Amino acid sequence: MLEWFRAHPWIAYVLIFVLLTYVYNKVFRARKLPLLKEAVIYLLLALGSLMLLFFQLAGLPIILSLSVAVGLMLTLRLRYFVQERINKGKPTDPGKE
Template sequence: MNEWLLAHPWIAFGLIYIGLVFIYNKVFRVRKLPLLKDLIIYILIAFGAGMLLIFQLDAGLPIIPCLAVAIGLMLMVKIRYFVEARQKRKEQQAQQEEAS
């Protein structure tokens, strides 16, 4: 996979950038920022993606697989919260039915 990414650096950059933007929006973004500040943040993310691209291609570090693992873990946490909220709703409904 690393050889293919080495042959297609723009695709590797795109994957890294999309992964970083997704992680930023799901983990670090607390509130909506003004447009100019948002633009500055996305430019800085692009700069960081460029640095990570160098690590991926030149140093051979597994940046893209690590981002995929991070996104997968975020998905697992989201599923866990969904299941816990669903169980909590069922328990509350059962308690309401017993009280009635």
């Protein structure tokens, strides 16, 4: 798989940028920023993705690591969703706390 990404660096770059953007939006984004600040953030993410692309092309599993991080984040979201559905169906007992 690393060889395929070496042969297609633009696809690897776009994949790294998309995964990195997802991680940023779900972990580090606390509130909505003004448009110019948002543009600066995404420009820096694009430059960071370029740096990570060089590491990917050097043989480090950057895309795999980001994919695992996103997979764990999606698993956690699914767990919270299921937990919320279970708690919504349970009647609450005001005497127990």
